[in-house]
Amino acid sequence: MGILYILAAITFIILFFINVGWLTSNLYLTIIGEIESFVKGTNPIENIYYSSYLKWILLIDVLWLLTALFFMIQRKNYKTDARLHYLNHKPILNPKICVVLPAYNEAEAIAEVVRNFQKNKFVKYVIVIDNHSSDGTADIAEKCGSRVIRNDKNMGFGYSYALGLKESLKTDANIIVTAEADNSFNSYDIPKMLPYLDNCDMAVGTRQNQVLTEKGNQNSLLHVWGNFFLAKLIQIKYFSLLHTGVVNLTDVGCNFRLFRTEALKKIVNELTYPSTDKVKAGIGVAIHLTMIGIQKDLRIIELPVTFNKRAGKSKIGSNRRIRAIKIGLIFLWLILKT
Known part of the structure; x- marks a missing residue:
């Protein structure tokens, strides 16, 4: 569990920065492209839509989310022992x-x-x-x-x-x-x-x-x-x-x-x-x-x-x-x- 958790955390951080980086760079290019489109008659949105980078990023994101979903389903009964993990009343009558x-x-x-x-x-x-x-x-x-x-x-x-x-x-x-x-x-x-x-x-x-x-x-x-x-x-x-x-x-x-x-x-x-x-x-x-x-x-x-x-x-x-x-x-x- 420890190794899997480390891998999940590291990959999440890497994917987060990849997604943010890709969105930021493409937002910038789109703004620049809108200006150029008036001159050249091109559509910058099409370049993003057909980008192979976008397809790979989305594929990896989906795989990570599916893995996370599988992990969540596996944890449905994690620490659900009624004796250990739910309501228990043991009053401390004389606190010291x-x-x-x-x-x-x-x-x-x-x-x-x-x-x-x-x-x-x-x-x-x-x-x-x-x-x-x-x-x-x-x-x-x-x-x-x-x-x-x-x-x-x-x-x-x-x-x-x-x-x-x-x-x-x-x-x-x-x-x-x-x-x-x-x-x-x-x-x-x-x-x-x-x-x-x-x-x-x-x-x-x-x-x-x-x-x-x-x-x-x-x-x-x-x-x-x-x-x-x-x-x-x-x-x-x-x-x-x-x-x-x-x-x-x-x-x-x-x-x-x-x-x-x-x-x-x-x-x-x-x-x-x-x-x-x-x-x-x-x-x-x-x-x-x-x-x-x-x-x-x-x-x-x-x-x-x-x-x-x-x-x-x-x-x-x-x-x-x-x-x-x-x-x-x-x-x-x-x-x-x-």
């Missing part, structure tokens, strides 16, 4: 939450973020994974009453994220929450997401609703549409003809998530290579987590969350266009190969 916050040089925001989550009546633990900050982030977080795990060196976001999840499972919390340490998210979104865990294993946030975002936030035009495109690629990868997908996604880059503890235990070790702490997906750890969850038959729901302007500057440089494109390509390859 552990919040995981990977952090790197977030001294400007970490105190407010920790206190923000501590105010939530269901939050029992806040764990900050300090990625060898040089600005006192770890000390500030400790003074605020959170548990702090200090990395001896900068191990990257993915490592800190995975480590935080594993450490959270050592507590008696029955719900694990992950968020950002830059004040992008709000703890008051937790109560509206909690009820969905009575039916699901993972609740993932989406920042794609304009009315729930603060103007000037770090999600630029490139981020918004890039996240949406990649989200739909995941949805297509796990396509189900009956419901258009096992999960409906619009935002792959949101790290505000809620997990049932027993569900997280099923997938957390898949984030790292066996007998090592090396993370398989690096900066794409959250996307990887979503895809592993789908493969392991976890019930996943995406929900709109509020999104603030971050405090300080992005530490991974995603606000820079070239860097954002590189991250997007990393995410794309991760989706194709997983």
Whole structure:
């Protein structure tokens, strides 16, 4: 399935550009030809109609669409087990939450973020994974009453994220929450997401609703549409003809998530290579987590969350266009190969 999906995605992209290129060039030639036709008495539309390139392009397009249709029919019964993929009600009667916050040089925001989550009546633990900050982030977080795990060196976001999840499972919390340490998210979104865990294993946030975002936030035009495109690629990868997908996604880059503890235990070790702490997906750890969850038959729901302007500057440089494109390509390859 992985190889077929990669081939399908690559051929779709190639065909898309071939079709757009052909249409653009012929539109230009048609406009020029209309001018020449007045002089020479020729018909530029006939040249397009009899073009051998057009016939080959249409033939390849039809073959690709027939292949896609065959794939869709084959997926009619994909992940349709009533016990695993449909409605299930397992209420969490006494929510106890552990919040995981990977952090790197977030001294400007970490105190407010920790206190923000501590105010939530269901939050029992806040764990900050300090990625060898040089600005006192770890000390500030400790003074605020959170548990702090200090990395001896900068191990990257993915490592800190995975480590935080594993450490959270050592507590008696029955719900694990992950968020950002830059004040992008709000703890008051937790109560509206909690009820969905009575039916699901993972609740993932989406920042794609304009009315729930603060103007000037770090999600630029490139981020918004890039996240949406990649989200739909995941949805297509796990396509189900009956419901258009096992999960409906619009935002792959949101790290505000809620997990049932027993569900997280099923997938957390898949984030790292066996007998090592090396993370398989690096900066794409959250996307990887979503895809592993789908493969392991976890019930996943995406929900709109509020999104603030971050405090300080992005530490991974995603606000820079070239860097954002590189991250997007990393995410794309991760989706194709997983």
